[in-house]
Amino acid sequence: MPDFDYDLFVIGAGSGGVRAARMAAALGVKVAVAEDLYLGGTCVNVGCVPKKLYVYGSHFSEDFHDAAGYGWDVRGSTFDWATLRDNKKTEIERLNGIYKNLLVNSSAEIINGRASIAGPHTVLINERQVSAERILVATGSWPFIPAFDGSEYVLNSNQIFDLPELPKRLIVVGGGYIAVEFAGIFNGLGADTRLLYRRDLFLRGFDQDVRKFVAEEVTKKGVTLSFNTDVSRIEKLESGELKVYLNTGEITVADIVLYATGRQANTDGLGLEEAGVIKQKNGAIEVNEHFRTNVPSIYALGDVIGRIQLTPVALAEGMNLVRHLYQDESTVLDYNTIPTAVFCQPSIGTVGLTEEQARKQYASVDIYLSNFKPMKHTLSGNQERCLMKMIVDRETDKVLGVHMVGSEAGEIIQGIAVAMKAGATKTVFDQTIGIHPTSAEEFVTMREPVSPKNT
Numbered sequence: 001m002p003d004f005d006y007d008l009f010v011i012g013a014g015s016g017g018v019r020a021a022r023m024a025a026a027l028g029v030k031v032a033v034a035e036d037l038y039l040g041g042t043c044v045n046v047g048c049v050p051k052k053l054y055v056y057g058s059h060f061s062e063d064f065h066d067a068a069g070y071g072w073d074v075r076g077s078t079f080d081w082a083t084l085r086d087n088k089k090t091e092i093e094r095l096n097g098i099y100k101n102l103l104v105n106s107s108a109e110i111i112n113g114r115a116s117i118a119g120p121h122t123v124l125i126n127e128r129q130v131s132a133e134r135i136l137v138a139t140g141s142w143p144f145i146p147a148f149d150g151s152e153y154v155l156n157s158n159q160i161f162d163l164p165e166l167p168k169r170l171i172v173v174g175g176g177y178i179a180v181e182f183a184g185i186f187n188g189l190g191a192d193t194r195l196l197y198r199r200d201l202f203l204r205g206f207d208q209d210v211r212k213f214v215a216e217e218v219t220k221k222g223v224t225l226s227f228n229t230d231v232s233r234i235e236k237l238e239s240g241e242l243k244v245y246l247n248t249g250e251i252t253v254a255d256i257v258l259y260a261t262g263r264q265a266n267t268d269g270l271g272l273e274e275a276g277v278i279k280q281k282n283g284a285i286e287v288n289e290h291f292r293t294n295v296p297s298i299y300a301l302g303d304v305i306g307r308i309q310l311t312p313v314a315l316a317e318g319m320n321l322v323r324h325l326y327q328d329e330s331t332v333l334d335y336n337t338i339p340t341a342v343f344c345q346p347s348i349g350t351v352g353l354t355e356e357q358a359r360k361q362y363a364s365v366d367i368y369l370s371n372f373k374p375m376k377h378t379l380s381g382n383q384e385r386c387l388m389k390m391i392v393d394r395e396t397d398k399v400l401g402v403h404m405v406g407s408e409a410g411e412i413i414q415g416i417a418v419a420m421k422a423g424a425t426k427t428v429f430d431q432t433i434g435i436h437p438t439s440a441e442e443f444v445t446m447r448e449p450v451s452p453k454n455t
Contacts, residue, residue: 002121002133006032008325009123009132010108011115011270014041016302016314017138018099023322025108032132033108034115034125039099040092042140042303043311046158049095050088051181054161055343057084058188062221062345066380079190081166088161117271120297124271134297134325137270137285138314141263141303150234153242154257157182167191167255171244173231174260175202177342180218182258184345187223194224194254196246201227203342207354207403209369213387214405217346220383231257265304282306289332291321308338339417341410346384349413352401352420355391364394366426366449370442374407388442390426392449397425402443412440 008024010017013035025031038045064074103110113126121131143156157178168191172183175197187193195202195218202225203211219225226246234257235243244252265284272279278286278294284306287293291301301321302314316333323329339351358365368390377384386406393400402416419428434441 002131004121004133005130006030006109006132008032008134008136009115009130010034010136010138011117011123012041012138012140012302012304013039013099013103013110014138014140014302014314015043015311016318017041017136018103019315019318020136020138020301020322021108022102022106023319024326025103025106027322027326029326031106031108032111032130033103034111034113034123036112036114039096039103039110042158044095044099045092046161048311050092050161051185052343053088053091054084054185054189055181055345058185059345061188061190062382066377066382069379069381079166081163081189084189085162114269116269117275117277117298119275120295132297134299136321137267137272137298137300137304138302138318139266139270139304141309142266143259144262144264145259146261148231148233150236150242151259153234153236154259157258157260160256160258163256169254169256170194171196171252171254171257172260173197173257174262175199175204176260176262177203177344177348179258179260180214180342180344182260183223184218184221184343187221188345193222194226194252196226196229196231198230198247199227203348205354206342206348206350207389207401208356209389210348210350210354210387210403210405213371213385214344214346214348217384217405218344221345263303263309265306267304280306290324290330291317308335310338310340313338337417337420339410339413341413343410346386346406347409349404349409349411350402351413351417352399353391354401354403355389358391358393358400362393362395362400365400366392366394368392368426368446368448369450370446372442374439375437376407386439386442388439388446390429390443390446392426397427399424399426399429406439412443416443 007030010021010033013033021031021033064077067074111125115123115125118124123130143158170186170191170193172179172195183193183195201211230247232245232247237243242254242257280286285300285304287300287305291299301317303309320333337352342348370388374386389403391401429444432444434444
């Protein structure tokens, strides 16, 4: 057999790459992990973790307002951006250290540097070549900003976390979950926030009732939503402010323009083309059900393959790959019924099919829908409402999709995802005793499908 420097060389130390490296190394596989930016990838450094910390921080302004209805006087509270920003940095550094220790303790070798593929079994790293029996590409994705006059003045979602000062006026461009989340964050922190989206309604791909409901709730909280609106060009003024020209003819001024217009596979400079690895039209690496590219020794997983760009999915892919390569398991990862959350305000939790998807796939479906003011807000004076929706196949009674907009939606939907993965029917939900008083109990007390959508 050929003598390789490594059994497995992983390019990218994000969630998927680290999980695969750790698991393989624990099995006695000789593993190296190359990373040129930061341990933990997007999620830990410029994604889910800092974003969720900022969501927590931004929600206190509303919590202080709501407290008055419960007898608390918290007038005079102030917010210091630098404290939140720097405490976030400290937490990220702690997590970076944890990722490093996990790799070191698993006996995987960490190499700091930008790696590229020089052949089916060859990696170029820090001006030296090393050989590997298998190469795993787990380099994630990178924010995409379209080219236009003045695009050099905007920030992407990687850059927004460490601003020297909190902007007074912020424009967010985009209609995906990242755009909606950041609009809620900066609105909650006190910035005058406006979200622009070039189509008629944001959150494309989510259930239509959810999309409409979130638009109403986000507007109530003070975010200005401008649909069918896009940026034509931007000028930077001597004051540092940005003069923004819109396709509607409007001209406005902002301190910061954040572009959250999608992410693309991070494959530039990896040598994939030279190695003959096939990529999709969108730049994502093409792999089979076991994450192998068309080059038998080269694998890829996580955001870079463009399937479902979620951290838990990348983790599952990493584990699945290691079991396939080194434990002789041939199980194919199931991408159905993957729950997800959007940490906008109020938050979204969803699992399974949307109503639109279900009606295309099934002959008849029943829709259960509840829209109510949570108990907490009967005293707080807050006008926030909660939406819960369940989609059921009428023929089999199987629950096809569950959607929620409201406080802790992600926490609630996680449990429901387990039930759906187990094949729960509507009857099972109906026979389950609720926890009272909670919002979550609504999912086991919705008895009658709504009309006229029950056909």
